[in-house]
Amino acid sequence: MKTTLLFKLAFFSLFLTLSTSIFAQSTATPDTVCAGASGKIYKVSGQTGSTFNWVIKNGTKASGGTSDSITINWSATPGIDTLKVVEVNFLGCPGDTVSLAVLRLAPPTVVVSGTDSICLNSATVLAKLQMNFTGQAPWLVNYTEAGVARTVSTSSNPYNFNSQLFTTAGIKAYIPTSISDRLGCSGTYSGSASVTVMPKPATSAIMHY
16 A cells, blocks of 8 residues: 555656646746736646646736636736746645746827818828827727728828818818727727818809900
């Protein structure tokens, strides 16, 4: 009985050493999430019957307990954190600490600005309308052009653009309605631009005097 127990302990000690050498490593590149992101799932591989002690500094554990998988709601404050986990097998032996650097990215912003003027039945050509960004490119911006929904995806900062061809006179407004970055993080939007479309002259018929 004593020999069998010693053999079992030696076997699981060897197994633990091998599994630790395989899984006890950190990523070289930080994981990136949106600041304030919720429902992010993290998982490790371990032995059957083990418990996992997770350490989170700038977030809360939404689910997972001491299992090999947890769900985290991250802090809305941008910054960098280290997610840690220690596996303890059913014999009570702890493994090495496994760490993952997590970068919480600030939400993107866009500011729309610029003015221009054109004649009726024409479009702008000098690219005086502009979008200025912060955050991670590329950005996806939804905006309205004279009330018509438009979308642009760009990595240029600033992004200069022209109007469509207008067939009615008046002031045409450009108003942002949403922005997201390469991670899909939603951000804040502000500002507006405008194009003044000037009417053509209304010349009378030719009269013969």
